[in-house]
Amino acid sequence: MTATSSPVLELSADEARRIALRAQGLLGAPDRRGGVRGVLRHLGAVQLDTISVLARSHELIPYARLGAVGRPAVEAAYWGGGTSFEYWSHAACVLPVEEWPLFAFRRRAYRAKGSVWGHGSEERTYRQVLDRLRAEGPLTSTELGGAKRTSEWWDWSETKVTVEKALAFGDVVCTDRRSWKRVYALAEQAIPAEQLAEDPSDAECVRRLMAQAGAALGVATRADLQDYYRLKAEHVEAALPESGLVPVTVAGWAAPAWADPAALESAPRGRHRTTLLSPFDSLIWDRPRTERIFGLTHRLEAYTPKEKRVHGYFAMPLLAGGRLVGRVDPAREGKTLVARQVSLDSPRHLPALAEALREAAGWVGCSAVRVERLSDEGMRPALAALIG
Numbered sequence: 001m002t003a004t005s006s007p008v009l010e011l012s013a014d015e016a017r018r019i020a021l022r023a024q025g026l027l028g029a030p031d032r033r034g035g036v037r038g039v040l041r042h043l044g045a046v047q048l049d050t051i052s053v054l055a056r057s058h059e060l061i062p063y064a065r066l067g068a069v070g071r072p073a074v075e076a077a078y079w080g081g082g083t084s085f086e087y088w089s090h091a092a093c094v095l096p097v098e099e100w101p102l103f104a105f106r107r108r109a110y111r112a113k114g115s116v117w118g119h120g121s122e123e124r125t126y127r128q129v130l131d132r133l134r135a136e137g138p139l140t141s142t143e144l145g146g147a148k149r150t151s152e153w154w155d156w157s158e159t160k161v162t163v164e165k166a167l168a169f170g171d172v173v174c175t176d177r178r179s180w181k182r183v184y185a186l187a188e189q190a191i192p193a194e195q196l197a198e199d200p201s202d203a204e205c206v207r208r209l210m211a212q213a214g215a216a217l218g219v220a221t222r223a224d225l226q227d228y229y230r231l232k233a234e235h236v237e238a239a240l241p242e243s244g245l246v247p248v249t250v251a252g253w254a255a256p257a258w259a260d261p262a263a264l265e266s267a268p269r270g271r272h273r274t275t276l277l278s279p280f281d282s283l284i285w286d287r288p289r290t291e292r293i294f295g296l297t298h299r300l301e302a303y304t305p306k307e308k309r310v311h312g313y314f315a316m317p318l319l320a321g322g323r324l325v326g327r328v329d330p331a332r333e334g335k336t337l338v339a340r341q342v343s344l345d346s347p348r349h350l351p352a353l354a355e356a357l358r359e360a361a362g363w364v365g366c367s368a369v370r371v372e373r374l375s376d377e378g379m380r381p382a383l384a385a386l387i388g
Contacts, residue, residue: 018268023218028270036077045093060278068363101198105205107170138185210243221255276316312341320352337361343375354386
């Protein structure tokens with residue numbers, strides 16, 4: 001990091017990359033004392049998704065940072081303990097309960113709109129749902145009267161539409177799941193009184209979320225900051241001067257950037273994590289940022305027709321030495337972890353690939369690894385020897 005006569009600090013692209021990795025908990029010794037809960041609090045949001053290949057994405061996030069943390073510990077840290085809740089953040093995310101007040105601006109916006117994703121509901125049904133939760137305690141949508149009208153995933157029942165509307169408005173909250181089903185409770189029953197009583201203005205919500213996004217990203221452009229919590233551009237612009245973030249320039253970045261002051265106090269050092277990353281990991285969920293920092297163009301191909309996929313259904317980037325050096329499309333067959341497709345930038349990354357595959361296999365209870373397709377078949381004998 002080089003100070004100049006200008007008040008704006010100049011960062012090299014390599015410094016920015018290392019700052020981003022440290023901010024995301026992927027450079028330096030992991031803080032195991034905080035465990036999964038500490039990872040969630042540090043990142044501010046963990047994205048949820050229904051796809052489960054190696055594991056569900058919300059499990060892969062702490063795994064990438066802490067290593068083979070017990071999967072039951074991951075579930076316990078997210079749900080049922082009263083320390084987190086689900087809401088619309090970057091997408092559908094698990095959030096630390098301390099962030100409940102910070103999404104007041106979004107709850108007010110949904111309430112002012114009066115509907116969610118174009119769905120409305122009868123006021124009578126809305127009152128009935130709240131009354132049942134008040135009388136009976138937390139319930140799933142099935143227990144409330146059914147989640148769907150037909151077998152189609154998108155064909156929600158009026159009850160499901162209503163309880164999701166109540167969740168968006170903040171009358172209802174999800175702090176637990178049963179068999180992957182959301183369990184809905186009245187906010188007053190599930191959110192600690194301290195957080196429930198706090199009611200910051202819209203401007204204060206955005207300012208604090210901006211500061212948190214800056215800390216989680218380390219160094220970021222306006223677009224990066226906006227994307228982290230899916231804020232509006234005008235809100236980001238208004239909040240920047242009061243966010244506490246420091247203006248910087250980054251070599252090779254076309255747009256101005258801002259950094260978390262704590263990230264600039266010392267040069268990022270320490271051990272790099274070698275791991276497979278979920279496509280929904282907050283290090284890489286912003287594709288333009290990922291390309292700018294790591295030079296990797298990545299997309300989730302789960303919804304791409306099979307014959308048009310390039311890297312596979314759920315290709316997971318391989319992080320090694322602080323860089324994204326390949327991709328693995330994983331699957332499981334009994335006790336075997338299957339790498340259906342592997343692409344690697346260079347043979348020198350084979351030890352990292354083997355390490356990542358072995359650790360992932362052990363974490364999900366597999367005793368063997370099989371690689372089906374390799375971008376360069378000439379690397380197969382060396383990889384086989386490394387995997388064992």
